[in-house]
Amino acid sequence: MGDKHRIRFEPVGIEIEADEDETVLDAAFRQGVQLMHGCKEGQCSSCKSFLLDGDQQMERYSTFALADYESEEGYVLLCRAHAYGDLTVELINYDEEMLLSGIPPREVATTVAAVEPMTHDIVRLTLTPGDELPYRTGQYVDIQVPGSGHWRSFSMAQAPGGPLEFLIKRYPGGLFSGLLDGSLHPGDALTVKGPYGTCVLRDAPDRELILLAGGAGMAPILAQLRGLAATGTGRRTRFYYGARTARDLFLLDEIAELGTRLADFAFVPALSEEAGPYEQGLITEVVDRHEGDLSNADAYLCGPPPMCDAALELLTAKGMPEERIFLDRFTTSTDT
Structure with a gap:
């Protein structure tokens, strides 16, 4: 362990302690401070x-x-920054509702319960945790690649309690x-670490809900939908899901059943590369029409990042x- 230093975040006035051997972001996680983040690898700028x-x-x-000129001006990536003295940091993006509601991450041993194909390229992985892993609906964990020091991030597809589904x-x-x-x-053993993420449903019963996903991005959005169906909501809720072709669609029956438990719900799948009984075009084009x-x-x-960028615009x-558009930015790693 290295020397410890104080980190003060402005304009919120929150202080934490950081060891020189950990990043500022990890220090914040450890102390339950939920800063905005995405890849945690210096790739996404969140x-x-x-x-x-x-x-x-x-x-x-x-x-x-982080462009070179930004670094020269004083901008930093908290997922890469190590403190070598007391720091005062101005947060550019933050959510006051989430800042002090973080759950300190922990490592938990799990056992693979099932590996099931959902489509030709999407798999449902179910893990049984050997110890309690508290998290909030919509969050994600890192799963360690067996036999290596590498971790990969995946969102849970269900509300807390019971097995972990991805x-x-x-x-x-x-x-x-x-x-x-x-x-x-x-039966195989896997280690997970978390929770992370700020894609957590805010308490705003007077506002409508737009749920938007593409590909395996279904996971945290499905978790939100399952949570809404379990508790019931009168909010107008629209779930837009983008896929290339009909064979990329999955869990349609469950989504339809969940929708019957909501007062004002519609599911709108869209295909970008195939004609058929569904909406046609990029999912953002479909949202624009509806x-x-x-x-x-x-x-x-x-x-995918391009979908999220287009949706933000x-x-x-x-x-x-x-500030009312919530997402966790991921990058795709294809290292062999």
């Missing part, structure tokens, strides 16, 4: 902040996440997802404040 005072050094990061897309060369093609079996003014709505997104153009 945790970009401004250093007001103090001495820090950053691990390697992508200049797509919907994972298999990528060629995927360090973890590649194991879902026959290498991982029931939705008007969204100034009184919240949105929860999960999917569309939703804000329709009047939705950006």
Whole structure:
């Protein structure tokens, strides 16, 4: 362990302690402070902040996440920054409702309960935890790649309690997802670490809900839908799901059943590369056709980064404040 230093976050006035051997983001997680973040690997810029005072050094990061000129001006990525003195940091993106509601991450041993194909390239992985793993609906954990020091992030597809369920897309060369093609079996041991993420349903009964997902981004959105169905809600709720072809659609019967328990719900799947009985086009184009003014709505997104970027632009153009658009940005790792 290295020396410890105080980190003060402005404009919220929250202070934490950070060891030199851990990143500022990890120090915040450890103390239950839920900062905005995404990949945790210096790839996505979600945790970009401004250093007001103090001495820090950053691990390697992508200049797509933090350009050289931004670094020279004083911007830092908290997932890469190590404190070598007391720091004062100005948060650029933060959610006051979430900041002090974090659950400190923990490592938990789990056992594979099931590996089931959902489509030609999406697999449902179910894990039985050996110890309690508290989390909030919509959050994610990191799963350790067996026999390595690498971790990969995946959202839980169900509300807390019981087994952990994930919907994972298999990528060629995927360090973890590649194991879902026959290498991982029931009874195998896996270690998970978490929870992380801020894609947690806010208490806003007077606002409409837009749920938007593509591909394996179904997982945290399905978790939200399952949670809403369990508790009931009178909020207008629309679930838009983007896929390439009809064979990429899955869990349609369950989504339909969940919808019957909500007062005002519609599920709108869309196909971008195939004609058929569903909406046609990119999912953002479909949302644009169906939705008007969204100034009184919240949105929860999960999917490929281009989809999320396009959705952010569309939703804000329709009047939705950006601070009411919730998502966790992931990057795709295909290291062999």
